Amino acid sequence: MGNPTLHDVARAAGVSYSTADRVVNHRGGVAEKSVLRVRKAIEDLCYQRDIHAANLSRRRSYAFRFYLPRGDHGFFSVLREAVEAQARQRLAERIRISIHDVPPLDAAALASELSGLRKGDCDCVAIIGSDAAALCAEVARLEALGIAVVTLVSDAASDARSVYVGIDNVAAGCTAGRLLRLAHGRGPGLVLPILGSLASRDHRERLIGARDVLAEPGREIGLLxxxxxxxxxxxxQEKLAAALSAGQTISGIYSIGAGNRALIALLRQMPGPRPFVILHELTPHSRAALEADLVDAVIDQKPQEEVALALQAMRSIADHLPVAATEVSPSIFVKDNLPASATNPSLDTE
Structure with missing residues (x-):
């Protein structure tokens, strides 16, 4: 016997095709005893629902929203470009993707934007947020309405959201810490971490990872x-300039977030040997800094892959299917292993 069809399921369950279809496609309006018979027939026959065929027959479409920080942040510009590219590519699959601007690192503003959503407005949203109470409450409200929430880049509202897509930020911080230890050999050192906000879970977790590795016994590497x-x-510019002129010999800098144009400008002006520097995200600006020997390593979370995985997860959720793996393995770039670039980056733009 070939692959069982929905007609086979209906026949085995003793129900009409339309009843079996309503059960398989989660449309409700079916008596519980009939639901149980259909589910048993599905299990007995090992029936696999053909999502693509079902969607074509019903002219199913999807509405997904991405709430992305606006501004000149290099990484979020790259992330936005990845979402825009996917939006163009997915039109043939009846996937409508819209981008909504929100201020960076402003959980209250993001929560306010989400508060305007109502049942049926979209199938799923992707956000970059924090564990602020107002945002967690909005995520829980959307999930209760049937609008799934995917957290991207930085996890948030983990008790309420559907899934997180991104890197393991603690592991990324540990990687940065390990690179800093290697750079110091067996000598002492003093590392300055720079981040956007401790309220951002990804920044906080990266700091935890780096701190844990640098605190391992055997070397005297302090963390400011x-x-x-x-x-x-x-x-x-203001805070780092003050730290560099405070009289302490800083041997390493770990920039966990953004604002790195000012960091690069200060490093370029430093007399004598500069600290060992690690950044996050391969943007045109950080790439140019690597090529100019102004920084030493960049940990990149591959935003194109991240967006593709997020959309895969969003579609699976909308189709009531299990979500595949959503963790991204970051890349470590140094001057010598940079991927080919179609642009000519400049240190004056990010």
Whole structure:
């Protein structure tokens, strides 16, 4: 016998085709005893639902929304470009993707934007948020309405959201810590971490990972209190300039978030040997800095792959299917292994 069809399921369950179809496609309106018979027939026959065929027959379409931070943050610009590219590519699959701007690192503003959503407005949303109470409450409200929430880049509202797509940020921080230890050999050192905000879970977890590795016994590598710069170049300029002129010999810098144009500018002006520097995200600006020997390593979370995985997860959720793996393995770039680039990056733009 070939692959069982929905007609076979209906026949085995003793129900009409339309009843079996309603059960398989989660449309409700079927008596519980009939639902149980259909489910048993599905199990007995090992029936596999053909999602693509079902969607074509019903002219099924999907509506997905991405709430992305706006501004000149290099990584979020790359992420936005990846979403825009996917939006063009997925039109043939009847997937409508819209992008909605929100301020960076502003959980209250994101929660306010989400509060306007009502049942049926879309199938799923992707957000980059934090564990702020107002945002967690909005995520729970959307999930209760049947609008699934995918957290991207930084996990949030883990008790309420459907799935997180991104890197293991603690592991990424551990990787940065390991690179810093290698750079110091067996000598002492003093590392300055810079982040956007401790309220951002991804920044906080990266700091935890780096701190754990640097605290391992055997080497005297100290970790200064982190500078919070809110991913703003002007804040980075002010706070980092003060830290570099405070009289301490900083041997390593771990920039966990953004605002790195100011960091690069200060490094370029430093007299004598500079600290060992690790950044996150391969943007045109960080790439140019690597090529100019102004930074030493970049940990990249591959935003194109991240967006593709997010859309795969969103579609699976909308189709009531299990979600496949959603963890991204980051890449470590140094000057010598940079991928080919179609652009000519400049240190003056991010």
């Amino acid at each position: 209190a982190p500078l919070e710069v809110l991913d703003r170049p002007e804040t980075m």
